[in-house]
Amino acid sequence: TSAQYVPLCPADALAPGEMSRFDPEGMDPIVLCNYQGDYYALEDECTHAIASMAEGEFVEDQLVCPVHGGRFCVTTGAATKLPCRQALKTWPISIVDGVVCLQID
Ligand code: FES
Numbered sequence: 001t002s003a004q005y006v007p008l009c010p011a012d013a014l015a016p017g018e019m020s021r022f023d024p025e026g027m028d029p030i031v032l033c034n035y036q037g038d039y040y041a042l043e044d045e046c047t048h049a050i051a052s053m054a055e056g057e058f059v060e061d062q063l064v065c066p067v068h069g070g071r072f073c074v075t076t077g078a079a080t081k082l083p084c085r086q087a088l089k090t091w092p093i094s095i096v097d098g099v100v101c102l103q104i105d
Contacts, residue, residue, distance in 0.1 A: 005094060005101035008032055013100070014039070019063070021054035024102065029054075030091070032100065033074045035061055039093045039100050040074050047079065047086040063088075 006024045014020060014034040021044050023029050029044035031054040044053050046065045056066035062080060063072045070084030077088040092103040 003094075003103045003105060005096055006104060007096070008041075008100045008102060011039075011095050011098050011100055017058060019054055019058045021052060027104075030102065031063070033058060033063070035074045039095075041091045041093055041102050042072065042074070042077050042088040043090075046070065046084065047088060048084045053088070 008022050014032065016034050016037050019031055019033040021029055021031050030041050031044040033040045046053055046067065048065065048068060048070050051065050051067040053063045053065060057064040061074045063074055068083050071081035072078065072084060072088050073080050077090040079085050079087055094101050094103050
């Protein structure tokens with residue numbers, strides 16, 4: 001299968017340490033994070049209950065849930081603090097002609 005690219009924003013849209021929520025057509029919301037100059041895309045809804053991770057905190061390489069304080073690793077999606085146990089889904093990112101794109105199969 002060939003990869004599809006879903007454009008999100010210009011490559012300079014987010015500074016390191018910033019994140020933003022996007023609602024790509026036909027997909028669940030994603031949170032895009034700039035961690036140390038690299039972009040990472042994760043599903044925006046916390047795997048514990050109902051919360052938008054983009055409304056929480058982005059601390060070092062961790063996303064902190066605004067509802068119960070669970071955490072996930074930005075680079076892997078892994079749950080790193082209870083009550084979160086299940087990882088956030090992640091997508092590879094490609095920069096195509098200066099645009100940050102999700103890579104989906
Ligand atoms: Fe995120 Fe509970 S909803 S930790």
